Amino acid sequence: MAQEHQLLEKLEGIRIRFIEVSEQITDPEVISDTKKYIKLNKEYKELERIETVRLEFKNTVDNIDSAREMLKEETDPEMKEMAKMELDELEAKLPVMEEEIKLLLIPADPQDGKNAVLEIRAGTGGDEASIFTGDLFRMYTKFCESKKWKVSVTHSSEGTSGGFKEVVMNVTGDGVYGILKYESGVHRVQRVPQTETQGRVHTSAATVAVLPEAEEFDIELRKEDIRKDTYCSSGPGGQSVNTTYSAIRLTHIPSGIVVTCQDQKSQLKNLDKAMVELRTRLYNLEYQKYLDEISSQRKTMVSSGDRSAKIRTYNYPQGRMTDHRIGFTLYNLPAIMDGDIMPIIDKLIIEENSERLKLSEM
Structure with a gap:
């Protein structure tokens, strides 16, 4: 049991920090400092998860100690048998809890809790690539x-035969980037295009990029560094939809970075969205350096952010999806294209977590 007690000792420092942060986030001075409050609130949520698991783990260790004590001292055979059964059950739970704690103790990517900017761009394949980009847009929306x-779509450019040449959207919610980041890369489709008259299977591609959305205090923008242009929104075929x-x-x-936003009728709302995207793109110039650094340490790098890497193939004739990073194949393509992609992401998360554990033990 020495190992379990050592782990509890390690967790003691986290328990003390959790109490400190709990007190700080109720301090009026901290609450009035938005930047500090948001940072502490994030830390509180992370520590709260560890503290919940720590309490459960401590309770299990204490119950194991009690059951062992009972086995030593108890003379009643029936009571001894009950203590033995309880001990076996509790000891079986420990390794699973230990793995969970070890994972929680490895620092996660600090960007995981952020919202995301998701962009999909048609690659090789002409009109069919644009149609596939539209299919991916529908898949992610679902x-x-x-x-x-x-x-919320901020910018889109429609393809000549349907779909999109490119589409950019903001995704807001709980832990968005930590889940969607696994989608960055080249997605290939193999199918008979609508434009194909001979019935031949073609391969087309689209590139997906997922960026953690920068918060206002993540990056400082100077007004004099930004040129603002306004123009009329246009719809499919170039007609003016807004005078x-x-x-x-x-x-x-x-930096030369250009962003556009035309999905709102209000210029102010479009400006707000464009500013969010601009901050995000500037922030990601620095964030990419972090991704490059960790990608040199890991073997499979399921969330490297390398947008030139071919990550997935959607084969329509076989109803098959293959994720090339982990060699994972599913034969339920219609459900996947209808938005059922969490089973794939779950597998990628498991793979990345096992790599994180190996690295932490080295």
Whole structure:
């Protein structure tokens, strides 16, 4: 039992910090400092999860100690048997709880709790790539609905035969980036395109990029570094859908980054959304350095953010989806394209967690 008690000793420091943070977030001075309060509130939620597991683990260890004591001292055979059964049951729970605690103690990506900007762009394959981009957009929209996340399209460019050449959307909710980050990369589709007359299977592609949304205090933007242009929103085929100059284009002069937003009728609302996206893109220039650093340490890197890597194939004739990072295949393509992608993401999370554990033990 020495190992279990050692783990409890490790967790004692976290328990003390949890009490400290609990007191600090009720302090009026802290509450008035928005930046500090948000940071402490995030830490509180992370520590609360560990503290809940710690209490359960401590309770289990205490009950094991009591059951062992009873086995030593009890003379009644029936009571001894009951103590033995309880001990076996409790000891079987311990390894699972220990693994859970070890995972919780490894620092998670600090971006995981953030909202995300999700962009899908048609790649090779012409019109069929645009149609596939539209299919992926529908898949992610359905998935976000199932998670009760809010989706807001900020920019889109429609394909000539349907779908999108590109579509950019904000996704808001609980732990969005930590789940959607596994979708970054090249998605391939193999099927007979609507435009194909000979019935031949073609391969097309679309690129998905998922960026953690930057909060206002993550990055400071200077007004003099931003050029703002306004123009009329346009719909499919280039018709004007709005006679007022409500669409916004922001250019960040030092970096050359350009973002546009035209989904709202209000210029102010479009400006707010464009500012969120601009902050996010600037923030991600730095964040990519972090991804590059951890990708050099891991073997499979299921969430490397490498947008040029081919990560998944959707084969329509066989009704098959294969995730190439972990060699995982499912034969329920219609359900997947209807937004049922959590089983794939769950497998990727398990794979990444096992790598994190190996690295922490090295």
